[in-house]
Amino acid sequence: MAPDAEHGRREEPLMSKPINTAAHIRRNGIEPPPELARISAETPLVQVEAEGLLFSGRHWLATGYDEVRAILGDNRFKMLPPAQAKLGGGGQVEVGNLLQYDPPDHTRLRKMLTPEFTLRRIRRLEPFVAEIAEDCLDALESAGQPGDLVRTFAVPIPGLVGCALLGVPRDDAADLARNFNASRAVANFGNRIDDRERERQRAAGNAFVTYMRRLVRQKRRTPGDDLLSMLIRDHGADITDEELTGTAATLMGSGIENVGGMLALAPLALLQYPDQLALLLDRPELIDRAVEELIRYLSSVPNSIPRYAGENLRVGGHLIKTGELVMCSLLAVNRSQLPGVPRDTLDITRENSGHMAFGHGIHHCLGASLARMELRIGLPALLRRFPKLRVAVPPEEIRFRTWTPNYGVDELPVAW
Amino acid sequence: MEMEMEIRVDRDRCAGSSLCVSYLPDVFDQSDDDGKVLLRTAEPGADAAQAVRGVVTRCPTGAITVRARDAQEVRDA
Numbered sequence: 001m002a003p004d005a006e007h008g009r010r011e012e013p014l015m016s017k018p019i020n021t022a023a024h025i026r027r028n029g030i031e032p033p034p035e036l037a038r039i040s041a042e043t044p045l046v047q048v049e050a051e052g053l054l055f056s057g058r059h060w061l062a063t064g065y066d067e068v069r070a071i072l073g074d075n076r077f078k079m080l081p082p083a084q085a086k087l088g089g090g091g092q093v094e095v096g097n098l099l100q101y102d103p104p105d106h107t108r109l110r111k112m113l114t115p116e117f118t119l120r121r122i123r124r125l126e127p128f129v130a131e132i133a134e135d136c137l138d139a140l141e142s143a144g145q146p147g148d149l150v151r152t153f154a155v156p157i158p159g160l161v162g163c164a165l166l167g168v169p170r171d172d173a174a175d176l177a178r179n180f181n182a183s184r185a186v187a188n189f190g191n192r193i194d195d196r197e198r199e200r201q202r203a204a205g206n207a208f209v210t211y212m213r214r215l216v217r218q219k220r221r222t223p224g225d226d227l228l229s230m231l232i233r234d235h236g237a238d239i240t241d242e243e244l245t246g247t248a249a250t251l252m253g254s255g256i257e258n259v260g261g262m263l264a265l266a267p268l269a270l271l272q273y274p275d276q277l278a279l280l281l282d283r284p285e286l287i288d289r290a291v292e293e294l295i296r297y298l299s300s301v302p303n304s305i306p307r308y309a310g311e312n313l314r315v316g317g318h319l320i321k322t323g324e325l326v327m328c329s330l331l332a333v334n335r336s337q338l339p340g341v342p343r344d345t346l347d348i349t350r351e352n353s354g355h356m357a358f359g360h361g362i363h364h365c366l367g368a369s370l371a372r373m374e375l376r377i378g379l380p381a382l383l384r385r386f387p388k389l390r391v392a393v394p395p396e397e398i399r400f401r402t403w404t405p406n407y408g409v410d411e412l413p414v415a416w
Numbered sequence: 417m418e419m420e421m422e423i424r425v426d427r428d429r430c431a432g433s434s435l436c437v438s439y440l441p442d443v444f445d446q447s448d449d450d451g452k453v454l455l456r457t458a459e460p461g462a463d464a465a466q467a468v469r470g471v472v473t474r475c476p477t478g479a480i481t482v483r484a485r486d487a488q489e490v491r492d493a
């Protein structure tokens with residue numbers, strides 16, 4: 001089936017009225033909000049007022065290198081307890097979402113999953129990803145220009161990878177993708193949407209999770225050789241069906257949101273830095289470094305999930321009191337605070353910048369190797385196919401997903 | 417001049433991020449059973465010292481420590 005058809009039509013964008021929110025959230029383009037570097041330099045840890053996030057009101061904002069490392073590396077800063085949090089497709093995915101757990105439960109769940117994401121396992125998926133990347137490019141090319149890079153390339157690749165990983169039958173992929181896409185705008189928390197629209201999106205999100213629940217039951221009955229079946233085979237007695245459902249939904253969702261964002265943002269960034277693009281075309285062996293640098297530069301998860309202090313904790317001369325919330329800006333650190341990395345320069349030859357785009361500490365991204373691999377395969381495939389790739393709309397018409405926790409673009413019309 | 421060093425890994429701390437093994441596959445490995453770090457060599461020699469230090473800093477959970485021979489332990493948590 002054509003990747004395009006599997007992913008259905010993307011939903012109409014919902015018009016947004018910007019809400020009053022903190023500077024570290026607002027981004028409209030490849031570059032961070034201009035005031036962010038100044039905030040880092042002057043106040044690497046500061047109390048701010050923000051509205052419309054996972055929570056509203058006063059919280060701490062960490063933008064300094066040492067501060068962010070100290071907070072994310074310290075398990076006394078805890079994840080929001082499920083009662084307070086609303087993470088995941090409008091609130092459904094709480095159980096089984098690693099980002100909602102603290103040790104010892106986090107340790108138990110994470111331990112089951114890490115063997116599925118080793119470098120060796122991920123490398124075995126490379127030929128499959130190369131194949132679907134080419135299929136997506138075929139679909140894009142045959143539909144004619146201009147085409148939307150998001151709908152036909154950036155989202156289908158991680159979507160199909162997710163389906164393969166979880167053992168979703170090909171016949172079900174289209175429906176699943178439709179529901180996932182329809183539920184995505186809920187995450188765009190700055191959008192003002194009416195109740196009917198919100199209800200419709202919640203229903204789609206529920207259908208997505210319900211599908212995962214059915215899939216888990218089916219894998220319990222007749223296991224295959226996919227990730228869910230392996231989890232069931234190796235740990236079936238130690239993990240509940242609800243945890244498996246949440247795990248499946250989060251893995252699928254994170255893959256699509258994060259890699260989908262990067263597979264559109266990365267080409268866009270390269271097009272905005274033609275010297276870097278030319279260098280990569282000239283020296284394809286730079287791809288690993290280029291991918292790492294783009295992940296740093298774009299920091300498509302700009303902020304960590306908020307933590308709260310489990311006890312009174314001192315960080316960088318400030319006292320964070322029990323129960324107070326802390327948000328870490330990975331974008332701020334990666335763009336202006338990394339030791340030895342000059343501010344705001346994209347350099348695809350850079351080695352080991354020490355960025356924190358995948359987080360830090362025990363919640364460090366589980367899918368980091370998978371994400372790198374999808375980008376390392378997907379980007380060169382795109383550039384090989386369309387060496388004259390260009391954006392087909394004026395820059396001011398590109399709709400960035402300003403208000404989502406996982407940054408990206410709503411669509412990216414391209415020509416070649 | 418970099419000194420000879422000895423590497424230790426704390427497998428309880430390791431989050432299985434694959435970071436060390438992707439940067440320095442000659443020094444680090446990853447278990448197929450639990451996804452956690454394994455050492456190929458604890459004494460990679462002076463040439464590798466700087467690269468190893470880079471990985472020590474990047475390890476998200478501070479699971480890697482190096483001890484310069486006849487010097488104090490360096491840990492980055």
Ligand code: HEM
Nearest residue numbers: 053054086088089090187189250253254301303304305405
């Ligand atoms: C690795 C995976 C993910 C990361 C790192 C991530 C990151 C985040 C962060 C940092 C926030 C807080 C935003 C804020 O308060 O400013 C957030 C909220 C949210 N995320 Fe995710 N996310 C991930 C996966 C997902 C998935 C899989 C879904 C849906 C299927 C999702 C849906 C949402 C929603 C709906 C919110 C906002 C809730 C609200 O407006 O109150 N996320 N995410």
Ligand code: HEM
Nearest residue numbers: 098099254255258301304305357358359363365366367371
């Ligand atoms: C370039 C793409 C990606 C970026 C930038 C990214 C970023 C992140 C970040 C920053 C966190 C930590 C959040 C925090 O501590 O608050 C995280 C966690 C996580 N990511 Fe990713 N991610 C990406 C791709 C993926 C993919 C492809 C998957 C799944 C297949 C995935 C699954 C997860 C999971 C499960 C966690 C939670 C880990 C835990 O709590 O132990 N991510 N990611």
Ligand code: SF4
Nearest residue numbers: 430431433434436475
């Ligand atoms: S970098 Fe650290 S957490 Fe990641 S695999 Fe190596 S030792 Fe484990």
